[in-house]
Amino acid sequence: MLSVSTLDSEHLQLRPTNRPPRPVNKKMRLKESGSVAAGLMLAPSLIFLCVCSIYPFIWIFRYIGYDYNGFVARPVGFRNFTRMFSDVTFWNSVLTTFEYAFWKLIIIIPLALLMAVLLNQKIRGSSFFRGAFFMPTVIATSISGMIFTFIFATQNGILNNLLQAVGLMGSPINWLMDQNFAMEAVIILSVWAGFGNYMLYFVTGMTSISEDVYESSRIDGANAAQTFFRITLPMLAPVLKVVLMLAITGAFKDYEAIMVLTDGGPGSRTNVMFLYIFKLIFGTSTNARMQIGYGALLSLMAAVIVGAVTIIYNLVARRLDDVV
């Protein structure tokens, strides 16, 4: 039998012994395994998780079978469920959310990766640009929305003036009131507000790739593209997977900036599902009461949708891992 106590530190050899194991009581075993310390360290996070996440979840979901306006809760059986399945506005908002998330992800991830690669080079001013691109992340979402109302203004708007000045268009575009452009406008805003954050994750991932690997590739004569696709991208894969998952869940939950910029319009063109749910729960409609019960049910459905998308992504990512 082998025992840890017989480890010879000088010769790094394990010797057989006939000595019986030292009796260890339960307390000591716990202490030695570090469970107490781990429990203590986890306690604050667990408490916060329970109080700030699990409890509100339970609190709101107990109302899914109620008509609750914040004052009085009346049981309504399955009414909220039947409403949900016939709620055209909600299902349209789900489709709009998919469209918005698709375009946002298609743009934001490659852009963040590209900027991360560029700014990871040892070039002058890269720290400044990292800071500048990250800056929108720390600006309040509602403020971003307001800033972009000025940028997208048809008359005297910064973007239209710029595009006209460089000759890219003749007459100004009505970005926020034209159904052909409103989605583009909210995607531009969300990409601007979010790509700096993902860029920083990628930069952090890249700094963990050993310089020796790059040096070897240079000796082997790899060019920049080969270095990126054969070394950087594969070694960044774990970070990329996490960033993609965060980006997917984030894109499906976006609504604050959209609320400020277009309020879901024009004509529901940018009415994403969480914006619709927000309006239901907080009763911002004329003569419509706060619908906490129905809103809770739609939140649950939205969580199921986002969860399903995340699971599908994880399955695909795992398959890709096997292929790679």
Add this chain to the structure above:
Amino acid sequence: MTDDFENSILLAYQGGTAPDLVGQSIDVKNFADIGAIENLRPYIEKDEEYQKVNEPFTHMFEGLNAIGDEIYWVASGIRSGVRIEYNKALLAASGFDSIPASLSDYVAMAKKITEDGAAKDPVTYGIGFTSSSPFERQLEMMAQVSGVFYYDYANGRFDFSGYKPFLEAGRELVAVAYPDQQGVDNMRAQFAAGAFALWGNASQEAGVFTNQFPITDFEWGVAEVPSLTGEIKGALQTNPNKGYIMMSSSKNKDAAWEVIRFFQSEEFLVGYMEGGNDLPITAYIDERLDKSKMGRLGDYSLLPYESVYPAVPSINLTGDNYRTVLWNAIMGYVDIDAAIEDLNTRYNQCYDDDIMYGSVRRLVIRDYDPMHPSAGTAEYLDQ
């Protein structure tokens, strides 16, 4: 705070930290349902001076400040109904000197001003709309004075059918309007800069165009909103304000009542109104004001056909609200007839379901008079 005020007060009440008094901008029915607010009638009945100045029994509005005989707040002021604010110079340049009484003439005027403004540098327009509840600020009020309202009080149903001509006129107006529909303040700034001639909003604009975006480069006028035919067939909605609600959790109710008495005393109200801060709701205060001191607020004096509408039942609505849908119809995102049919179906379906589940009761005013909407007798039915 003003943002999500009602929710903040509810949270404070439930947490035992509610103030003694709150402003009147909360849903009285909701708070009365849970016994969170105090019936002021016992205090009012003992106070003759208060009754003389504030006329509380004359200004009882079912569901708004009173439920049955119980009075939860008393209004001192009133926000006027919507008016048309107009740029006199732009009107004059197109040969107009006043706002017409009929909607068709109003549309024609907006078109003419836009046509004439196309040659100017910078280009000017006939009319401007905001992105913030645009239907409410002009066309809905034109419908009101034409006798069209979205709730049929006499039959206790929602009915949007009467809006069709206003939506069609709205399409014509939008086609010639200033091309942006931004937030209210942005559009006010554009009006003050002379970018368009016609703007619609209530008496708060007196202060806006005097202090916030002072208009100095042209004269601006204030006019009544046009009606469909030029004839007034319905009351224009006004909003009573400057009232105070006593929370039932207050431990200083007598002292709180004294505070209400002070803010609704003759001495305070006359100074407040003459300062151009609000319009009086009572005849007593109105008679005592030196209107020359009120500035442009004097242009918004109440019209004989302005009134307070009984609170329309608040329902669990599925989908977009009527203002959004009707504006979408004006903008051409949905067909006008389809929009009206959708609203009639959806609102009444939700209303019927709410009544069936006991969430709300059907409001019927059998002797309803569109010129005097608050004069009828309200009945609440369970069917």
